[in-house]
Amino acid sequence: MRVTRAFLLRGVLPVAALAAAGALAGCRQGGGGGGGGGNEILVGHFASMTGDTSTFGTETDRGIRLAMEELNAAGGVLGKQFRVQTQDDASKVEEAVTVVTGFANNPDMVAVLGEVASSRSKAAAPVLQAAQIPMVSPSSTNPDVTKVGDYIFRVCFIDPFQGYVMAKFAREQLKMDRVAILRDQKNDYSVGLANVFNDEFKKMGGTIVADVSYKEGDSDFRSQLAQVKPQRPQALYVPGYYGEVGTIARQARELGMNVPLMGGDGWDSPQLVAGAGGPGKALEGAYFSNHYSKDDKSERVQTFVKTFRAKYGSDPSALAAMGYDAMKLLADAITRAGSPDRKALRDALATTQNFKGVTGDITIDAQRNATKPAVVLQIQGNQFVYRATVQPPDAAKSASAK
């Protein structure tokens, strides 16, 4: 019994005290939002501000806040100012659910932005769907996220599209015939991209000479690469995360395979080139698809890059651009809805047509996903250099029909 009491005193009390403090803090925030029905529009943002993927949350939040400031400076929407309430989910799925449950219980909450990681968006979406609060994910690309329900939207393309983009780029611009695939078989994202690339590349008349797999966290890919090498591919498609790509590139070079690697937005990290041994090493000349490029010459992108730099002193990443677009698109939908009513906002979001975002023209389709172009970047030294923009298949079709 004594042990139990000591445990209670030492272990449980501080936790209870913390929880109480948290609840108080929550009350305070809730009280402040009480005027939301009046002259402000309250938007929640759940984000990984700390933890394993803290750059996801902090970058996105920067984009969202820049958009909010611009909107408010221009007089807001419907005569009301925006207020974004950002709450950290510590890069944890359970925390994300807790945070959005708090949002859902706030009657003033008009809409919720978030998350980047598809796993966390997927976990949070059912809570917001049940509360009938529109949710807009800036950059969760897993197809399942918006399948949760009719209040869940996103402003990014979905995984399969990137497979199409790279297949088209490799076939039409690089004139490749023989490509090998190296997929991370435990990662839905990687498998999704690899499957679509495989189908589309074959449809366009190319050959997939080998299709092998690895697992995130592996350190040796030589066995798989040794299997691929005799097939003499002209490129390796490796749609995994940046942590393994550099190692794969180094080991491929080591085995004497001097062909370019190709990948998706999972490569987008300042750590990518370091993983390949540094600038000019194993990943030099490699290609990957992404949401946007800061080198895009269009005025929209350049203005955004300039204001972002002025505010934060660094170049906006794709995630920041997606956050910016998510916030601006939300404001556009509220304007079109004519009121910050959740149901009206949902209907307005669903009918978004050709919204001019910095990551391209965004149209929300019947599955509440964004139809928009992707860019292909090439690694040169430490830079990701803009190479091409690939339009979604339907837009391309209508363009060629003209």
Next chain:
Amino acid sequence: MSDFLQQVVIGVQLGSIYALIALGYTMVYGVLRLINFAHGDVFMVGAFVGFYAARALKLEEQPTLAGALITLLPVLLLAMVACAVLGLVIERLAYRPLRRAPRLTALITAIGVSLFLENAGQLLFGADPKFFPSVTPQGAGATLNLGGATISKDQLVLVVAAALLMAVLWYIVQRTRIGRAMRAVSHDADAAALMGINTDTVIAFTFGLGAALAGAGGMLFAALTYAKILPLMGIAIGLKAFVAAVVGGIGSIPGAMLGGLLMGLSESFVRGSGFSRWTEAVAFVLLIGVLLLRPAGLLGRFAPEKV
């Protein structure tokens, strides 16, 4: 055939890393009957020390292999010394105060130390992966061809370095005074103390030695396999090395080496045959199988509990 040889090469390389770590588990268990769960995290610290040393020394790709080895040697020694010190500190602060406490208390403390190192690592080094710069020559000439199997010289260096370290360990344990004291403490700590052996010194030395090997393993792993360096990298590798120590017979030094090799080979063969998803499953089935047939492990001795 060449495929078989290729997988053997990769398996031996992986296995030598596992063996280096498994030795630390097994030696500490030998003298203290304690599973030092923080050992895998010492491996992680070794990788990070290597990384930061390489960055501070601005290591670059060397034109020759010999040049690369001379460049890497100080980094390796630094990682070993840093980890040995860490091992001594852990022993002094976390385990020595609990020398007379029930064994379970020490075990839970070990888990605590492990969590402490992992989270301190995330705080100190950040959760972003780091990568060791290429130091050995890359590109053409970096590989040898052996009966159709491609062996990179990096792999060869790694295996040879691990073998050398294990030879040094064998010498220390079998041929030196402190080694004899270690064996005596492992055999019967109380009797050894009665014979005038300072058991605290021996236990501290064992911790330092095991940690130095894990540090070497971490540094070699980071520098020669190009794998990413993460604060949580010690968990999975440490667990596999622990399984290796148990398969080989915990408390037995040759057992740890054998267990490490077996784990590495099973992993490379499973992965090479296209079942990467099943690597861990096969490793643990192997463990269960060995424990069913030989509960003390392949080279372990069954020691009845002294009352």
